[in-house]
Amino acid sequence: MTAVHLLSLATANPPNILTQDEVVEAATEIFSARFPAFSRMTPVFAHAGVRRRQLAQPTDWYLQPKTWPERSAVYDEVALDLFCQAAEAALAEAGLSGDEIDTIVTVSTTGISTPSLEARAMTRMGFRSDAARVPLFGLGCAGGATGLGLASRLARAQPGSTVLLVCVELCSMAFRLDNLAPADIISTAIFGDGAAACVLSSGPSEGFATVTGAAEHTWPDTLDIMGWRVEPNSLGVILARALPPFIVKEIRPAVERMLAGQALALDDVDRFLCHPGGMKVIEAIEGAFGLGQGALDLEREVLADHGNMSSPTVLFVLDRARRRGLPRRSVVTAMGPGFTASTVTLAAA
Structure with a gap:
């Protein structure tokens, strides 16, 4: 490949x-x-x-x-x-x-x-x-x-x-x-x-990481968890209060399936780099993956300094991680409307 x-x-x-x-x-x-x-x-x-x-x-x-x-x-x-x-x-x-x-x-x-x-x-x-x-x-x-x-x-x-x-x-x-x-x-x-x-x-230059895999998972019948309503003068936000409990229940098995497609397991990942949707989302991810409270420190830093900027936010987390030294294998992950989770697996250069 x-x-x-x-x-x-x-x-x-x-x-x-x-x-x-x-x-x-x-x-x-x-x-x-x-x-x-x-x-x-x-x-x-x-x-x-x-x-x-x-x-x-x-x-x-x-x-x-x-x-x-x-x-x-x-x-x-x-x-x-x-x-x-x-x-x-x-x-x-x-x-x-x-x-x-x-x-x-x-x-x-x-x-x-x-x-x-x-x-x-x-x-x-x-x-x-x-x-x-x-x-x-x-x-x-x-x-x-x-x-x-x-x-x-x-x-x-x-x-x-x-x-x-x-x-x-x-x-x-x-x-x-x-x-x-x-x-x-x-x-x-x-x-x-x-x-x-x-x-x-995909040329000869190596950069700071290699993308070794990517996957997505969309849950059926979850359109009302997150998104926009188009209204006369603005976009109206859709943000379900049930999101953190949903993450606790659903995200780990979904990520396990995505990693299995790359012949990987959770224990093969040195660091998850997660989209910090909010404090409750960060805590839910830590709980779901058994990371321990405070493990997603970079995510908390980005949220504190910039808020949730939607799509670019996880790349802010990746930027901080690579400046401090990426581990051997990391997985960039984010969730959004659909309701969908995406992962990208990186190998440090």
């Missing part, structure tokens, strides 16, 4: 930094009069595990009602900038230029842009006119792992080719002032904006 190497990885965030204390202050001002149960939900902010996050716009922008066109205009501008920042940094680390990329995989679920972001970035990034474009929508928080797995398959399908993966999400574009529900409050407590990019190659 043709080897696929991860040559580089870079991350990017917008410049508007908001601490969790500032979020609580703004949320209290906004929600207390609109959502009668808000006072009972304020502990969510303290227990979210988020110290700060980065947002596409300054705080004041979110304090006035916004239309779909207004949100879309911000998405087109800011998501494109983050796409290019992350992609440029990943290419620079790999020692490559945009015209050396054969395939561009773009993952984003928090905005709708047609043409998609990689098309908008063609001239700015110097991509070739014959580069293949693969935009992926609807993967949500699973998108970082799913996109990485797909990018590796595309690189392997054309030996010698180079693939750029970019995940970019503006979760804050779903912030809303109307039709509030508990899920909207929870989202306000945990979500942030960001992007990550990596370069993969």
